[in-house]
Amino acid sequence: MTTAQHPGSHASADDPRVTLDEQIGVFEPIPPYPPRTEREAEFYTLGDGEMFINIGPQHPSTHGVLRVVLKIRGEQVVDLDPVLGYLHRGVEKLCENADYHQAICYTDPLEYVSSLFMEWAPVIAFEKLLDVQVPRRAEYIRVLTGELNRVMSHIMFVGWMALDLGGLTPILWGFIERDEIVEMLAGVTGQRMLFNYYRIGGVNGDLNHDFMSRLGRWMSHATSQLEAELALLNENEIFVRRMRGLGVVDSETALRMCLSGPNLRATGVPFDVRRAHPYSVYPELDFDVVTRAEGDCLARYLLRMDEIRQSIRIIDQCLHEMPDGPVIAKLPRLLRPRPGRAYAAVEGPRGQYATYAISDGTDQPFRMRIHDPSFVNLQTVGLVMPGNLVADTMAVMASLDPIMGGVDK
């Protein structure tokens, strides 16, 4: 008995009769539903001589899983529409269903390059809710490890940025420094990337010999070695010419786009959370808030290089002024802060990391808002790209330094 092929049945994926345009998983740039907003209708209507080009969601230079729909005319970008959500894990909801100690480790994987900052903001917010006094040694350790993490993150930025422009060497050189920092942080936190080191009321464990000896060795040659590595790009004419004047953002626009961190300071606005809304022991430490006036990709790059130098200065001061004492305040296992609200922001390598926590008196946060700078900064790509070349899209995006884990939460 023969069975007739049912007309409605789906052909299997390995059926040779399946034609290419029926294949699943092919991204159509134009969404299969009517436009929901004015802006979407405007974007997905093609003008004369325009076409769509789809980048991502898996593309080596999107720093994660990001999809960008470009509308182009010839080689020029007319408009672009970033599509997010491929990494969305609902961390805010998870944090609302975890207790205060557990919530901190959910925030780590959001920023897998600078996770200490991502846990620093909620820790300060919870300490504000609980009115905890953090031991001074713990604050110094936080600043010390945090600044190491900032150096590590900026080194990664240099590597990625050069990689997106076609240079492979800086990321390989950068990884030498980065691995040294990662190894020394692993010595004190027990983890290479997702440290989960800060605790409510202090840090998890004191600095140990392994960390101190590695740090001492690194500090003795850090400055000279970093300068040598940075000269690779700073004095590279191809790199400098490519970056200068590209993706210019002025200070007015930067504030209007809610930029923060190095991207804001590269436009000349001297806003640094460490100075504007001081936290931890930063008021006692001596460092400069570096700014640059140009606001282009080169300024954003050079500003981060200056920040590495300032971070090394801060690390040096921490090592000299670190007091003795306990590293964590005595707190009960189960925390029940009084009902209230707290907002805490820290200055990370990408800008302002912040947490807004509401307590309702139970052991779980009633609401925990996680503010990530990458999410806000990424919007600026859509503002500066129109009129530029397609090939510069990734260069501009790399200079804003977004981490998709943080963008998608």
Added chain:
Amino acid sequence: MDRALRRRLDGRFSDVLTGPIRQRHDETEMRIGPADVAQVMRALHDEPEFRFKFLADLCGVDTGRVMQVVYHVGSDTSPDWIRVIADGLPRDDPRVPSVTFLWKGAEWQEREAYDMFGIIFEGNRDLRRIYMPPDYTSFPLRKDFFLADDASRSPAMGVRHLEQVHAPRNAAPDDVVRQATSS
């Protein structure tokens, strides 16, 4: 705590405040109705005595009874963050004016609040879902949306349709919520 800022805010916004100004640590908190958001944020942003040019954060909050939109702004005129809470948005139709006319960068944060809470920002020209897929029908950060392992307790198996209104079942008791969000 910036006492002078509190006096200035009290003097300038006495007609729109719906509760006392509170200060704790380095935060100054003011509470207004949703209709006054555009006016208050414009005054904070533009007036030379405030100059709160830096929008630090914009987020939605579901208290279980009402919705809130919370703005944090920073300035070079004060060491405090100002927290502006637009309070009392009805849960079945939360609407608030958009602040994209001051901060274009608020656009995605408003999209996120819309995606997670269903809060409609009037004046945002790109108010579509940002994280969840376009055919998604519920708002995951609302208090009556449960995690997957809690879905058996959920009135709609973790899915709440736009038009379906019901009281949250696992939200904290009313008096606790009131303490946490309005006192």
